[in-house]
Amino acid sequence: MILQVNNLRSKSIAVCLLPLLWLFVDIAFDNLGANPIQALHIRLGDWSLRFLCLTLAITPIQAITKWRGMADYRQLLGLYAFFYATLHLLAYLLVDHALVWRMVGIDIIESPYIWFGILAYIIVFLLALTSPKWAKKRMGKNWKKLHRYIYMAAVAGIIHYFWQLKGNLAEPLFYSIIVFLLLSFRVLVWVKNRQLSKMMIPRGQRALSLVDEQDVMPEAIRKRR
């Protein structure tokens, strides 16, 4: 059983590298079109966003299918989002700008769409940095807090995509819908949990808490006056 899972895991690791292999093939066969550097940016950025969406999709899938044991894959997919984002950044610096720092500097300062890309990258960088199990243990409650920023990374990534386009908004719109659905799932779960926890409070205490609330209310009104 364990062997099988490990096998599946190593297979997943390999599958996630296929987009990169595909990219290399397209570079070698000159299939990236008239502006291959632009195409390279879009390809790498796209895959980073896709892996980010997949990472966010794990929890809902787990909840719906009740299939546990996907948490490992969430980490794997998240790391791949970071991996492709890193390649995206390196392509920008090396392939596109050939490390001419003055041009890079002006480009970043004058291009607000890049600021969102940088924000998204800083977040996924920190998440990747704290992804090992020992880091999770050491950080305790803060780990979850930090890793919630993945939502912000996804939204910033999409703005980064949207904000540089003149037309053709279909692709970023697609990601927006996906991320919106994934986020609304979380909101639904949160709302449901809240309702559940309210109902979980024993009757006597509930009555007490209602009394407490009633007590507080007139006080607040008094203060306002």
Add this chain to the structure above:
Amino acid sequence: MIIKTTKDIPASEITDPLIFKERRKIIKAMLATVFSGVGIAPALANNHNPAWATLPKSDFSTDLLTPTPAELIKNYTNYYEFAFNKQDSTSLAQKLRTDPWSIEISGEVEKPGNYYLEDILRQQTLQEHIYRFRCVEAWSMVVPWVGFSLGNLLKTVKPLSTANFVKFTAVHQPEIMPRQHNNAMLEWPYVEGLRIDEAMHPLTILAVGMYGDVLPKQNGAPLRLVVPWKYGFKSIKAIVKIELLKRPPITSWSQFAPDEYGFYSNVNPAVAHPRWSQNSERQLGSSFFTSRRQTELFNGYGEQVASLYRDMDLRHFF
């Protein structure tokens, strides 16, 4: 009027198309497909004879500007009437009907009328104009246009002294142009405009071809404007109407996003687009790990056109 181009473009700045072609060659050889070794000039002279085999070069064409390979020019162009991405618009544009083609010239002129393109071409002198082309999306290329001076054409219809602006209107064929059909994004048909002195400037041309042959449809066939010191969207494609006006026309992109695209839209590295920098550009045909090109004020045509904008705040009139 002869305006000397004193500031040539150093050869080192130009992407070596040979690198590009070498790479292509090796790959094509690997695929064992027949690849005609394309020289620098007539890259599209494959099967048929080009429309204009040899043409005199305009005063502004320098041998130091190496044209971008035709295949790249033909496959990287915006045509929003057809699609919002370059691949689809190129294939869809092949449906455009360009024959016969007439142009209405009207407004503040002595001799308004409808003119057939072939009649106009009989009157005008065609030349090869090797110009830089800089898109607002921060990419650039060098195109060997075939065209004639817009000013010369306008002179034949005798502009009145009240003609201060020129409005250009592009073709309206919603039945074959999906984005026109859906009324998507811009107000259709596409409209562009120039100040009369910009229109009369000898650098400003109407192009009917490139690389010695008729314009590919996606590149603006059968007749397009080329204003090399302005961002590419000013160079309107498939023109059907030219009006001389007292007041400035409302142009398509400027109407769509007035804070992003101004009426002038002169190439200027110091004035960023609100969302991205215009300081540098990616030249089509340049290889990986090569730096971008530093964008020049007026796209390198400052010597010829800077005087048109004397005493103007270019940041305000962007």
